Amino acid sequence: MEKWVTRILCILTMAFFLLVFLQEKTHFVHIRQLGGVVEEVVYPKFTMQSYADRSYQNNLEAYSKQNFGFREWFLRCYNQYLWDFYGMTSALDVSVGRDGWLYESWFVEDYYHSRMYKYTDNPEIFKNKLRTEAIRLYKVQEILKEFGVTLFVMLEPGKDRVFPEYLPESKWGDEPEGVRAADYYPYLFDSLGINYINFSKYFVEQKGKVDYLLFPQTGTHWSNIASLYAADSLFKYMEQIGNKNISNIEIGKPYYDTTRKPDDDLEQMMNLIREIPKAPNMYADVSVVEDTSAVKPKLITIGDSFFWNIANEIPLGSIFSEYQYWYYNSTVYFNPNYSSTSEIDLLAELLSADYVMLSYCTAMIYDIGNGFNTNALVHLCYDDAQINAVLGGIMASMKNDENWMASLYEKADAKGVGIEDVMREDAEYLIFTDPENYFEELCVSGIPTIRNKDMCIKRIKEQIYSYPVWLDEVKRKAEEWNVSLDSAVTRNAIWYYNQHKSEQ
């Protein structure tokens, strides 16, 4: 018997490896996909260079880890073991709180310690940093106002502030608490006059007064239903500050239901076999109220993932003529022409918008705008030629500095790009991180008087086209000069700009 048993067991062992291999190649067993998103590892290309520097081997291992057969089962089983035996999770950014409540780790950090320490240990330096950013934002708000664009901030709530009783224990011990951006920014917004709606404060006030959970037990964002009520308040706020009549939404009667996406987004990231037991939350249906007198403005949202709840649950297309979502000021959603903010014509998009909303939660507002504020400020005040001149100056300084150039060459080598590209990239980083160091007019305490010439001329051209009397006059001139109408409009716009630039 023993001989047969050992033979069969050896064959079964090899069969196990074969099955794993076949599943990887053919996916012959249909398996529930893992939750969460990861950066996909592509199958590495073998070259002598990649082999010699071991990048091929490392990437092949990474590829295998992402693609080996029955991976989903392996990982779910292990995660379930961690959860059942130790109440732990392997999902890096998930913190397990009390009674099976889950939090994203940066909210826990912000609650107990503040995320200020990512930037500095000194509260005063940090406050100055926030003040500088708020002043930039105020300048952008005021300049955009001149062009009929309303900028405002939506401060989204943090689960840590609304449900602190379920937070895991602090791991920061006696370390001092730092300044929290979500507490300091409202003070700055009030003192500077920046438009904002504070859902962080509002949610804390509403806790216990509503039947539904403001935050789901196993999710990180505001609950599905809470985001609907927040959106209702948001649209009313937009009507008020933009002085526009916007369509309202109607929220149906809340009802209990099993958890829906994304209310369990953190749990999904944990990739368990079984669901975490939790009380059902409430949901509601939403519709847009028909209003023929309402306008359909254009909205640009720059911010974190909280806006996804609103964008996914509410038919925004019935309320806005256009709505774009510049996710962390990087990826562009709901704009068929662009996928990244680096591709867009910033001024054209901003000036054609009615509302620009910076939408950040308490843990993410530390980087409010993610570079939008400085980028917009520079482009609103300076045309490309002026910006290029400053960039050229910085690049010339780089060339005169041996050490700087050495580090740039290293960077270019590492990235596999030309030295000019790296120099330009670094120069752009410098001017868009601290524009006040490079553009004198931005240092003034009030609103800068300088405006982007191209933007002004474009605006004047639009005005000429929209005023029939003015346009008739330009048409006459076009005939007189024997040029096209657009050429004559441009000439007139430039002339008008030069005559009035001191007033700009």
Added chain:
Amino acid sequence: MVFSSNIFLLYFLPAFLVLYFVTPNRFRNYTLLLASLVFYAYGAPDFIIQLTASTILNFFLVKFMCKAEKQSIRKLFCGISIFVSLGLLAYYKYGNFTMENINAIRGMFGSEPIEWIKILLPIGISFFTFQSITYTIDTYRGVNEPMRKLSDYIVYIMMFPQLIAGPIVRYNEIAGQITNRTHSWSECLQGFYRFVIGLSKKILVADVLGRWVDVQLGGDIALLDTGTSWIVIMAYTMQLYFDFSGYSDMAIGLGRIMGFSFPENFDNPYNSASISEFWRRWHITLGAFMKNYLYIPLGGNRCSKLRMYFNLWVVFLLSGLWHGASWNFVIWGAYHGFFLVMERLFLGKVYKRIGKVPSVIITFILVMVGWAIFRIEDIGQCWTFISRLFSFDFTAFVPLKDGQFVATLVVALVFSFVALFGFGKKMQKFVFYTDYSGWQHIVVWIVAMFLLLFSIAALNVSSFSPFIYFRF
């Protein structure tokens, strides 16, 4: 390539085993040779040529040595062979260390440092060198005939199961098996079980403990309280044992699948009642090498007491240096050498008087303190840590909340000390040295498969850390 990687576990190993067993018996060494070259070339592309070239050179040096009739010529070839092996080790492993120290001395006298290009350490060179030396010396001493075929010699030196981390297989222990060994289904399965035990020790115990230890030692050591410091060093003590012995188990298991019988490398080392006993149970093949090829040639015990103490110290200083090229390893070697001498002077008698259990506890504490020197490379930091161990400051102690770590540490301690008891010894004998019946095979196979699946899951789970949404 390391054993605890997907590429090895899921692709290389199954493919190799299929190839190996479909190859006719007399050609299997060629399959093993090819697989070993691929194995090493995959992980260390920069060194495969040097390694292979030096192996071939050594083969012919020993061949010439054996053909020479004059003793002086034989001695010369033997010397050249050892010089080449040790030369490679000295260059690759100690080149950086030597230059750093030369520059430190030059700095003390105000001289400019000498510029040099940092030398990368070829993986497994320490084991490779020692095996080459055993071949040369065993052949020189006439213990064994030299290999006839170059391919067999390369198999002995570069066989992938033990090339990276041992055990150090002395030539005379394996010479016969290279050219003539048997294979059986039962041995294959027993080898597979041993491999899985090793893999589990590495992934399910050592890596879990290691992650926690790294976090603790990555912070400010001076802020650690005494309780936490002891838990840290105990966890590291377990991590090191389960990692190293796990790797040896995997190597022994793989060898067994292929019909080899590699020597055991660990024998419940933390059950030792003295440092001398610890070194007979910890990294046994290194101890045996040092004894046979260094301690005895230096004079061993057959000399004056003073000379014997000196020999012991030299052996342990070099043992320390063999583990790594930095001063903490030298100090660690000296630390063990010191206690070995003390045991011969008086401590051994004290152990006998106080009995087995207190001696095991004292030895375990001494070993743990030694591992602190081994783990913390910076001498100042190391001293701070050892001071924390004995500061008796428990004010900042925070109870452990990481359930997985606590459970793993407890499991590790239980398995480390279980052989102190009769039932534990029986259990180990059953697991490692029993020829299973058919039913026993079925039960053990199910357990082994469970451990294998669990280890693969644990190996991969840390690499999957998703986001809710893509940030960019």
